[in-house]
Amino acid sequence: MSKTSAKANARYLSKILKAHQCRDVVIAPGSRNAPMILAFTEDTDYNCVSAPDERSAAFTALGMTIGSKQPVAVICSSGSAVVNFYPAVVEAYYQRLPLVVITADRPLEWVDQGVGQTIRQENVYGRHIVFSANLVRDPSDTLARHYNQRLINEAMIASERGPVHINVPFDEPLYDLIDEPEEDIHLIQKLKPELLLDEDYMNGLAEIWDSSAKVMVLAGQMPPDKWLQEALENLHQKSPFLVLSETVSNLDIPNAIGSIDRMINTISEEDRKDLAPDLLITIGGEVVSKMVKKFLKEHPPRYHWHVDEAGEVKDPFMSLQTLIPVQTDNFFDQMEGFVTSRESAYPDKWLQVDRKKSEGQQQYSQKVAYSDFKVFDHILQNLPPKSILHCANSASIRYAQLFDHNKGIEHYANRGTSGIDGCTSTAIGHALTTHAMVTLVTGDVAFLYDSNALWNDRLPANLRVIIINNQGGNIFRIIEGPAGQDSLERYQETVHTLQGKGIAETYGVDYQKTTDEKELLKALPAFFENASGPRILEVMTPRLESPGILKDFFKSLKKG
The missing domain is CATH 3.40.50.970 (Thiamin diphosphate (ThDP)-binding fold, Pyr/PP domains)
Known part of the structure; x- marks a missing residue:
């Protein structure tokens, strides 16, 4: 029979996380987190990595979430180890990555009492976390057991929006192993509906699109998305528009200018006015280019839509009017069915300019x-x-x-x-x-x-x-x-x-x-x-x- 930690909370974590598709765990060494180390390393369903530096450990886990596109856990001991996770937590928050931060803690009764490696860990990541769970130390009755399991489920469900924090207090002994017990584990799943805008909204948006001679899509940081690429290409065939993207936009489409600074920083003011869009649609996360931010603030669009499934307001150009809280590929798929078929010289003109800038870059690189x-x-x-x-x-x-x-x-x-x-x-x-x-x-x-x-x-x-x-x-x-x-x-x-x-x-x-x-x-x-x-x-x-x-x-x- 397989072994596991004698601590119930450590067992709950190992059982519930994998039910939510979290199979990778980065472990920063310590003693207070020993029950969790035992529970995860004894479970062959988990891929465990050891990284002694907590800051590096958290960023390693963050990188694993980027690659796996699944929640990844990072575990540490109590005290200052916890705050060494903070830089990665903040990065995960703004990239909306499912980083599951699990911190061991000493009993609440010992906080501020001069006990070593004991700090105020509850809600320590403040406003840079999408969900914080502080577990009951030793859940000895049905209500406490259900409460802790519910909190772990809630954290894992919330991780689809960004980093979550599960703080787990342990009292000694910490290293006891037991045979894997048969115990009821409560699991909660969240179904994800496919959201679409209703016909009245789409008609209104299509009317603005059709009335805008210059439509620009600005793409920020995104993982590769073949469905989005297909939706953008199909819509472009019906009603052409210009895409400004960056390397981290991961868009490989023919109507995209992928080197924004190379163009915006080398055209005349008259050309900038001509490039300025009537309708700007922003998608994805952060934009690297300071030049495009300055350009769009100096030449604000008549209309600015931001498509963001999470529905968060981001207005770095101070021009946002409409927030569209649906999945990005679904939005452009819908738009194709509502906009009027037409031709536009706007994207072709600037794609030609971009090609000339590319030739100039190659010539400069050679010499x-x-x-x-x-x-x-x-x-x-x-x-x-x-x-x-x-x-x-x-x-x-x-x-x-x-x-x-x-x-x-x-x-x-x-x-x-x-x-x-x-x-x-x-x-x-x-x-x-x-x-x-x-x-x-x-x-x-x-x-x-x-x-x-x-x-x-x-x-x-x-x-x-x-x-x-x-x-x-x-x-x-x-x-x-x-x-x-x-x-x-x-x-x-x-x-x-x-x-x-x-x-x-x-x-x-x-x-x-x-x-x-x-x-x-x-x-x-x-x-x-x-x-x-x-x-x-x-x-x-x-x-x-x-x-x-x-x-x-x-x-x-x-x-x-």
Whole structure:
């Protein structure tokens, strides 16, 4: 007979989570969480990963939710371990990822009484969590047992909207095992209806669409969605419109401009007015481009709809009028049945402009000196087909927006809060859920900040990490403001001479370094070959020259 924890709450968790399709668990070590460690690791239905650093553990779990598209649990001990989960919780909240945060706690009676590793854990994540459950410590009667099981069910149901927190107090003893008991477990499931707008609403929206000569869809961060792509393509065939997307939009459709900054930042003011839409429809999550946000605030649309199944108001352009709370693909499917068939020169004109900008980018790439810009071009051209790309914040994800997207490559980044913390851990988590090659392109500061990500007992062999080392936070030489300050190098760019070799050696990861274009081009093909473990490629680039080369890129496209 199989063994499990003697603590009822630990058993309830292991039984209820898997009923809600949560089969992956990332465990940060500790003693107070021992009952949960025993319950999950003794259950062969779970895939358990050990990650000692709590911040890295939580981001690893977050990456696993991205890859599996299912809830993933992360478990820790009590005390400060709990708040080390917070950065990943916030990222999951703004990406609406089903991160299930389970924290062990000491009995409530000991809070604020000078007992070690004891803090105020109930509702500790405040407004950045969609549901918090605080379980009864030792459920000894039917009502208490039902209460705890109900709370766990509620948390798992709520996780479809974002991260949830289950706080579980345990008293000693913590390590007792028992034979798996036969006990009633109460399960609650939620049915998901397919929501559609009624005919009156659709007629009103179609009337606005038909009266708008320039219809633009702006796509933010989204996972690949073939149904949405099909719906957009079908609607475009009937009533053409322009799509502005980004790498992390994961849209591969013919009427999309995928490099927004490359175009918006290099056209005249007169052209910007011509590009400005009559009807703007926003979909997906956060938008990387600051330039498109500025453009749409300066040239507000006459109508702005936001399609969001969760029904949350997001109005970064200060123009939102209509919130459409239905599934995005369903909305565009419906629109096809209501709009009038017509032709429009608007998308074709700007797609042609985009093609010219693409040609200009390719010409510039060929002649430009070795730099961050040049390195990104080579990396993107050498990515394996049907692989997965993660870009760290902040310069890495912004450079990626300047080049044409490779078809079949999925793109991801932690753009919920856009922090540098956890980028490597997230990529590792994603790689643990797939056989595809996962490549992280990161800056030196972001890599160093999350170096404990490699402290993981299941480092995936399909992970490739490319560190673009320009000896500091080079983004501060690109954005307006910091470059002219005396404090730049020490307090913002944080100039350094550190490299990733020592970190790679510490964790037993294959490492290679390149210092120029010739070495890079020689290294890339072999770097992406199959191997028995992950690999790190550190690419040294010029700190002072790269920002100027990027600025010259935009200048060259403006002239062209």
